[in-house]
Amino acid sequence: xxxxxxxxxxxxxxxxxxxxxxxxxxxxxxxxxxxxxxxxxxxxxxxxxxxxxxxxxxxxxxxxxxxxxxxxxxxxxxxxxxxxxxxxxxxxxxxxxxxxxxxxxxxxxxxxxx
Amino acid sequence: xxxxxxxxxxxxxxxxxxxxxxxxxxxxxxxxxxxxxxxxxxxxxxxxxxxxxxxxxxxxxxxxxxxxxxxxxxxxxxxxxxxxxxxxxxxxxxxxxxxxxxxxxxxxxxxxxx
Numbered sequence: 001x002x003x004x005x006x007x008x009x010x011x012x013x014x015x016x017x018x019x020x021x022x023x024x025x026x027x028x029x030x031x032x033x034x035x036x037x038x039x040x041x042x043x044x045x046x047x048x049x050x051x052x053x054x055x056x057x058x059x060x061x062x063x064x065x066x067x068x069x070x071x072x073x074x075x076x077x078x079x080x081x082x083x084x085x086x087x088x089x090x091x092x093x094x095x096x097x098x099x100x101x102x103x104x105x106x107x108x109x110x111x112x113x114x
Numbered sequence: 115x116x117x118x119x120x121x122x123x124x125x126x127x128x129x130x131x132x133x134x135x136x137x138x139x140x141x142x143x144x145x146x147x148x149x150x151x152x153x154x155x156x157x158x159x160x161x162x163x164x165x166x167x168x169x170x171x172x173x174x175x176x177x178x179x180x181x182x183x184x185x186x187x188x189x190x191x192x193x194x195x196x197x198x199x200x201x202x203x204x205x206x207x208x209x210x211x212x213x214x215x216x217x218x219x220x221x222x223x224x225x226x227x228x
Contacts (some may be wrong), residue, residue: 042218043204045215102148
């Protein structure tokens with residue numbers, strides 16, 4: 001069974017641009033969560049989607065948005081990029097999004113802002 | 115406020131020695147507890163989880179963790195560390211009423227010496 005796949009693995013952008021990251025969950029998983037990982041702040045929850053609906057959202061500005069498609073694949077978009085958005089963005093999927101089910105993580109997208 | 119604390123930022127152990135990584139949490143309800151490991155350049159791999167029942171849980175790679183409600187702790191242990199265990203370890207907490215957002219500790223970096 002293939003794991004969680006995130007594309008691209010690496011991305012370099014400049015300030016002010018926008019970026020879209022993609023996440024394909026494990027087959028059959030319907031919940032997709034996104035996290036931002038930085039050396040200073042650690043792992044922070046961005047949002048979670050289940051059945052194409054955003055169920056939970058972390059404390060991030062509106063520049064961060066996402067969506068989920070009918071096949072459970074998810075995209076995350078960041079607009080008007082800032083230097084502080086440089087981070088590893090991790091996607092995680094779970095079977096049904098019940099909070100006592102483990103999340104399975106992808107290898108992440110490393111986003112660098114110049 | 116809900117929080118997860120990993121008091122040790124770095125830990126160095128000799129190969130073959132025992133290991134204990136500490137995790138303390140502050141949650142109102144009974145939390146769901148997880149330990150993840152992250153190797154450089156990769157995503158997070160689930161080591162073990164605790165939801166209910168037996169407070170000593172076994173995980174992959176020879177790891178175990180013990181849930182102590184009275185101490186609000188969920189420490190990770192391994193009786194004999196291997197050089198391949200060198201990585202970053204994260205304790206994470208979820209809660210039934212918070213949807214599917216995991217709250218992560220800042221992580222403990224494990225160095226294994228010969």
